[in-house]
Amino acid sequence: MTLVPLLTVPLAALLSAGLILLLKPLLQRYALARPNARSSHRVPTPQGGGIAIIAAALFTVAVLAVPAGVAFKGAELPVLALAVLALATVGAVDDIRPLPASLRLVIQAGAVAAAVLAAEGRILPDAPLWLERAFAILAGLWFVNLVNFMDGLDWMTLAEFVPPTAFLFALGLAGRYAPEPTLVAGALLGGLLGFAPFNRPVARLFMGDVGSLPVGLIVAWLLFRLAGEGGAGTGGLAAALILPLYPLADATLTLLWRLRRGEAVWQAHRSHYYQVATLNGFSVPEVVGAVFAVQVALAGLAGATLLWPSPPVTLACLVLAAGLVGWLLRRFAAPRADRAGGKDR
Template sequence: MMGMLAVLAAFAASWLTLGGLLKRRHVLPMDHPNARSLHATPTPRIGGLGIMAGVIVAGLWLADAALLPILLGATALAGLSLADDVRGLPVYVRFLAHFVAAAACLLTLGLSGWSLLAGTLAVVWMTNLYNFMDGADGLAGGMAVIGFGALALAAWLGDAPVLAAFCAAPAAAALAFLRFNFPPARLFMGDAGSIPLGFMAATLGILGARQGVWPWAFPLIVFSPFIVDATATLARRASRGEKVWRAHRSHYYQRVVLLGASHRQLAVAAWGLMLAMAALGFLLRSFPQQATALLILSAAIYLLIFFAIDRRWRLARNEV
């Protein structure tokens, strides 16, 4: 019962915070359209404050010794990212903070040696790729609802009610955010939302795996729509000698919009893919002996999707 109340509080805190922010739209930092963006009108980019308000309200209620470092790390990164949204920070400052937060959190979870190094790199990558994928209305918010919702359900089925409620908090807060971000968006998430959400996706995934709540591959499959697109895009750009840290419009989800799909159509299609991957994740959780086959199946799905988008992209460029 307490867990349910905390989740409802997360939804309410996010909704009220975002509604209050929009009433002061004229003083909010704006995301102005440029050659690398997909939107056409200036839009406030501070919606992550609402999401984190919900997470913090629920987290202070729920966090135990294992969850508190995750809450503190996410909150610290949200504060740093808010400063970046408002004033802009050097890249090295942001990355250093990501590494420190990831390593400190994983140390408290008991990782050491090579596991700590690999885990830190994974958390930093997930932290940043979530930000990379926050570029279309409803996309990152929908992934938060579905991804963290899947973690919450898996934790509940795994008899970990506190972890379940904590995972449900960002899902509930992101659901409230979608009220303002569903195409056409009135509010963007910004770094203050995407950075801590990526951090929590990674650290909660590691925590659940270490506690035996789900297999290691479960959170990877659940969040794979973001992981695969961002990783494949980075690899493709690096192979071409491009400066991978610069803003661009070459993610597969961005190409879908550039090929003529609306933000609404992209969001609905992406949510369908996310739900399908979550379903595969639960199959893996129930039948771990079939993990290899399910991972191959998910990889085949992505290869088919990427092949179709690449083919249409080449045809469109040839037509021009």
């Protein structure tokens, strides 16, 4: 790769921040997020910052692709861009006027299926292609929704996905990741960083579904490509599992517990571990800081599986990752002895 990719992060960050400054008056007028059963905020706050994140990321990829030496081979990147735009559109409409859950799910499934079917590479070459793709579509659909579910505190999505995207971008600069996903990872990282100052606690702007849904799809695609990288072996698949392990574990375990209790899982709630933590005495900066630190550590473990792709190292990294995430979830679930009743953002 040339030196052009180094421009990816700053360009996307500047575009994201600039678009937010331009759009914020409109978002303040038409896209206020009012507190509900899922909210951790008490004051109506504009949402829709994801418009800037996604627009900046897509524009950066389009502008830098050719100078960076990224060849548009096949339909993979164009299909991904269209799928991202479809989810952003659905999210934007839903932010202003909630859509039926069934309609959202159908459109999400179509967008994820399009991105998966157009993607290059194989995760499990020995398995039938149709079975691998079907599993990838289901996993991608869940990932898109869990990213949306986990966007419930100021800076939470940034704490979860800045470390993985930074890791993937650095991996690509080192020549260990394909140029196409490297450019996409850098563009998304820049878009998130440009949004960060506006979302820091106490947030003046939320991402909204217009951002969380397409961010989920982009990250899912990046992980799919990592898992299927040629020559990565089991290390690539293990790294793809480790990188998003905190949000994956929090959302999945919460869903299972709610199903076990017979709750309507499609309704708004505040049962996620990171939300319970604020009720157990942790401040918002403490929660997102802990998640960020764990995600950085997970990126280190993911890197180890790629540097030393042997079964013992891979297994050890997976066990350490699971233990680290389990420790954090347990910590969030237990009330703090020195503080009672957390503060809302």
